[in-house]
Amino acid sequence: MSADVIRFAGVCKRYPMGDTLVNALVDATFTIREGDFVSILGPSGSGKSTLMHLLGFLDSPTSGEILFEDRPIAEISADQRARIRAEKIGFVFQAFNLLPRMDVFTNTRLPLTYHPKPPADAAARIWNALELVDMKNRAHHRPGQLSGGQRQRVAIARALVNEPRILLADEPTGNLDSRTAATILDLFTELNRQGRTIVLVTHDPKIAAYSRRQIHVMDGRIVRVEA
Amino acid sequence: MRGRKRERVEAQEMNLFSGIINGLGEIWAHKLRSFLTMLCVMLGVMSMVVTTGFVEGMFSSWSTSLDEQGGVEKISGMPRGVEKRQEPFRVLSPGLTLEDEQALRRLLPDLAHISPELDVTVTFQRRGKSHTGRLQGVMNDVFAINRYDVESGRKFVDLDLADRADVIVLGTEVADALFEKNEPVVGAWIEVDRRPMRVIGVLKHYESFYDDFNVLHWKNKIAFVPVTTLQYKLKPGSTLSWLNMKAVDLSKVGELVDAATNILGHRHRGIRDFEVKTNEERLASFSRTKASFYFFAAGIAGISLLVSGIGIMNLMLASINERVREIGIRKALGATGRNIFSQFVAEAVALSLFGGILGVGVAVGVIMTLKATLPPGLSPLLSGSAFVVGFTFSVVVGIIAGIYPAMQASKLDPIDALRYE
Ligand SMILES: Nc1ncnc2c1ncn2[C@@H]1O[C@H](COP(=O)(O)OP(=O)(O)O)[C@@H](O)[C@H]1O
Ligand SMILES: [Mg+2]
16 A cells, blocks of 8 residues: 555635635545546536645645645645645646746746755756656747747646656646647656656546546535545 | 755755846846836935045045144144133233243153244245245244155254244245246245345155145145244244144143143143144044034935835835735745745845946946046045945845835735736
């Protein structure tokens, strides 16, 4: 049995919306293990992004408990969480979230600048990551000079550059044509084969099919967790 | 453990450096806004460097002239008006005389020199040439106290003083006014207020250029005769203009001032028609003046830097408002509160440092221009300390003005920041 990376126990997330509360996530309980390749599948508005933000402890649950490597994250300070993110988590956001005034290379480097133990071969790693997503020849372009698909690939390179223990990707192929999407998904499969833990958020069952197991979400509830 | 700590420190240093580089990028991205803010810093630093330049310029010409007037060991006895209550019987005092000089010389062994001086304006004439200028009746001590050197010829001898001899030592400007370039001066006869006198010496020519202005020019305008000659033959019945004394040692100055005051008091039958002053007092009073000028300069600079500090803070707050999303992204990618904090402080510092460099540059230009246009005694000095101070100040302002906005930025919740649209 491999080690638990992240464990959700009865996690709820409610957002205030005017006078009422929106239940973005209700009573989520599941475990992501070392070497998992999990997809979180559900229609738009079902709570997938909320779930992903909680997985990377960018957000705190309204109730319930989240454990990272068996430690309750409620007990981890904000700075410590930031360091864990820099060291062990790779994020691919649905909205890419590249910094518009920096070129592709500098954007890709960001997680390394915040890494508690920056690797000596930082530059080589950045080029490597850009090579993986085939963006090496655009290293000195600004995000504004790239197409949506290219930005998404840069976002993926950035998520991989710190060689994270767990990769959290929110609709990482949403802006890619099916051929590029397939390449990226093959890349994820290969990374997972090498031992990397991956959580892939998508609304598309065809994409979810690349993963080893699926977690189905509907209206903030987890309706099915494949073993 | 140790190695890990060092790695972290290095990472932070890297971060500060790249923070400043990033900061320059941000400045460039908001050219106009940043330019206006930097203009504030620039004007602040400039006004500071220029005002300090003025104060230092004044002080430097002052201390040069103070040195040439005998330095801090010098003590002067001067005549002065008496208080109202002593007015009716002030005639009891004989005034400042050569007898005072003799008494002081005899009674105060700690005096290295004592120079009685009688300062008058006379007309020098020779072969149809005429020159009006200062003449001082002196003893040889004047050369030591006020730092005069005889370039050619000789000083006075005791016999000159005892005989009230008609001999004169000329400053170069007086000599130039009365003699042609190649005429022998020493040994020639001239008339001083129609009285024939033989030139026995010519002083060294003094030059110390402060810009184009010879601050020592007054030393070349002087002429000396034995004090006895002046007092008994040229201006009979006059009392001394002042008595200059020099202590053997700075530590004796206080004692000597007290003793001289006492002795002169007795000799003047208690009439306080004199005062005993030291150069040290002048130095102290100048230092006070200088301090108050610095205070004034610091006030001006402080206000300008406060203004620029407010400008920077305002700019940083505006910039943070626009960059909430960026902050969220950085935090999501692993930036700690402290990383964000130092990034924004570094940006503020980059801004003010840049402004400070420009300010120092403009100040150099302003000082050069003022030096070229202002009368020499007034012109400012380009001093290294003003640069260092201006520079440091701009960095400090950047840090202080950056702290509050940077704290605001570092406290942003990443998820709020990411959702911010
Ligand atoms: N900050 C927020 N404030 C209010 N409601 C929110 C907020 N974030 C998400 N929601 C709501 O929570 C639900 C889940 O959203 P989200 O997690 O983005 O879904 P998905 O990524 O599956 O499309 C939606 O109904 C959305 O409107
Ligand atoms: Mg979503």
